[in-house]
Amino acid sequence: MWFEWKIDFEGQKRAELISQVGIILFAVIGFVVGFLLQNLLLTFQIFGGGIFITALIVLPPWSFYNQHPIQWLPSVQSDQDKHEPEESDELKEKST
Amino acid sequence: MYNLAQRANAIFAFAMTVQFGLLLSIAISSLYLTSNPIGKVDVRELNIWLYNYDNKETEFAFIEMNLDADLTSLFNWNTKQLFVAVIAEYETKSHDLNQVVLWDSIIQSKEDAHIKEVKVRNEKYDFVDITPKFGEVEAKYSIYWDLMPYVGFLVSGKTESNQTISFPAPDNN
Numbered sequence: 484m485w486f487e488w489k490i491d492f493e494g495q496k497r498a499e500l501i502s503q504v505g506i507i508l509f510a511v512i513g514f515v516v517g518f519l520l521q522n523l524l525l526t527f528q529i530f531g532g533g534i535f536i537t538a539l540i541v542l543p544p545w546s547f548y549n550q551h552p553i554q555w556l557p558s559v560q561s562d563q564d565k566h567e568p569e570e571s572d573e574l575k576e577k578s579t
Numbered sequence: 580m581y582n583l584a585q586r587a588n589a590i591f592a593f594a595m596t597v598q599f600g601l602l603l604s605i606a607i608s609s610l611y612l613t614s615n616p617i618g619k620v621d622v623r624e625l626n627i628w629l630y631n632y633d634n635k636e637t638e639f640a641f642i643e644m645n646l647d648a649d650l651t652s653l654f655n656w657n658t659k660q661l662f663v664a665v666i667a668e669y670e671t672k673s674h675d676l677n678q679v680v681l682w683d684s685i686i687q688s689k690e691d692a693h694i695k696e697v698k699v700r701n702e703k704y705d706f707v708d709i710t711p712k713f714g715e716v717e718a719k720y721s722i723y724w725d726l727m728p729y730v731g732f733l734v735s736g737k738t739e740s741n742q743t744i745s746f747p748a749p750d751n752n
Contacts (some may be wrong), residue, residue: 488583497744504588510601521656523605523729530601534594544585 494548501543509533590607608733609657618738620665620723623698627713627749639751640712642667642681642708646696648722649736654689661686663694664735669718673710680704681720683722717743 506577510530517526580586624643629636646665653661664683671677681701686692708714719740726734 486583488586489581498580498586500588503593506590506594506597510597514601514604517656518608523656526601526605526656530598534590537594538587538590541590542583544583556642 488542489543490544490548491551491553493551494544498541498548502537505537506534507541509537583723586684589680592667599651602730605657606728609655609728610733610734612655612657614655616650616653616724616736618646618650618694618740620720620740621645621647621720622742622744624748625744626684627747629749632682633708635711637707637711640746642701642702642706643719644681644699645680645692646699646722648687648694650692650694650724651689651692653724653726654692657728657730658725659687659729661692661728664723665699665720666723667706667718667720669713671708671710671714671716679706681706683726702730713746717745719743732733 510533513526513529513533516529517523581591587682603700622642622644624641626641627638628641629640631637632639637678644665647681648663650663662683663683665681667677667679669677681704682699683703720742721737721740723737724734724735728734
């Protein structure tokens with residue numbers, strides 16, 4: 484799927500840290516600025532804007548979230564792969 | 580955090596949690612904001628008239644007063660509006676505490692929080708006792724206010740008044 488926007492494991496760790504620090508930071512900034520300027524609307528504008536900015540940083544699969552791709556082991560040819568899949572009992576029963 | 584949907588969900592859920600904490604801190608911190616509301620009720624006239632109410636001869640009090648209150652300090656960042664009422668309080672033999680609302684007002688901005696009203700009469704509300712007669716009472720007049728916040732707890736208070744006025748005898752018989 485082209486729109487899945489997958490990131491690797493290290494990237495997930497980084498994305499989680501950035502989102503949590505970002506949202507808490509904007510909440511604290513919003514509270515302090517709103518309190519100092521005595522403007523409650525400003526607090527929630529800063530908080531809402533902060534969520535939007537955090538989403539812009541965290542949601543797209545930026546390249547710094549894909550610096551550690553998983554190194555898979557080379558594929559091994561096993562005996563089972565060569566076996567032809569047998570018909571299951573259920574199918575046999577239905578056909579009779 | 581693996582794909583877009585999971586990251587969007589995680590951010591939204593965490594943002595809602597943080598928002599609840601933000602609302603809670605606003606609600607609790609607002610309780611510690613200090614205010615200094617002052618107000619004075621100056622009673623100019625108090626007359627009592629007898630009318631027939633529910634087949635009983637009942638004393639209706641008519642008051643004229645000047646109000647001077649400065650409630651601007653109650654307007655902080657978390658104040659939506661104020662409900663202000665002038666309340667007469669008195670004690671009778673049968674009831675320890677009687678409170679009668681004489682006038683009220685809703686204040687929605689800091690600019691309107693400086694109340695200066697002259698010759699206010701209790702036109703909106705009847706000033707009657709729970710029994711037909713007031714008798715020998717002395718009433719105290721105070722300005723009560725309720726602060727309605729955007730977020731948090733309703734806060735109430737009053738500006739104390741020391742002026743007490745004895746009720747006069749009824750004017751008509």
